[in-house]
Amino acid sequence: MNAWSEADGLRVAGDGLARTADLGSAGRTRASFYADPVAWLVVDALELALERAGPHAREALARTGVLAVSEYATRHTMGSIGRQAARGRVSPLRFAGASPGSLAGLACVVLGFRGPTLLLGMPPATARAAALAIVSHWTATGQCRYVAVAEHSVTGAVHTVHGRIVERDDAPVPPKEGL
Secondary structure, three states, X not given: OOHHHHOOOEEEEEEEEEEEOOHHHHOOEEOOEEOOHHHXXXXXXXXXXXXXXXXXXXXXXXXXXXXXXXXXXXXXXXXXXXXXXXXXXXXXXXHHHOOOOHHHHHHHHHXXXXXXXXXXXXXXXXXXXXXXXXXXXXXXXXXXXXXXXXXXXXXXXXXXXXXXXXXXXXXXXXXXXXX
């Protein structure tokens, strides 16, 4: 059991995990678009969590908030910008990707979440009580139906994002597909 599955009044509808030891190969880019590789890991973990949460969660994207937790956030891209600046040229596309808020924002752009968003810039274990309170408040007050929670941690060189789609425990449980 973890804090999310034991939280009073909340339940995890779906979860996902994304991990890499090579941030340089973890990111995706598109023409005129760059995001920090950790933000892409958040997207990967939340995409899997959303898939596992089932069709009811996918149908509620407009009412799904995003809470990202990371003490490192976009440090990879910030360091890259610093190194490029020392050489005299920095791509302006990197500046938007360096925003720590992109850990929550990119998931909104890519996956279509439209609820409140927030980044807590601290280790997930330290932020857990605050994160649970925020998710509980957002869902209890109707600000959103679901909250996509992404907790990013680093152990050695390995970056891990645990993604969860969280809802109120008293929310109606959707029927299982095929029943």
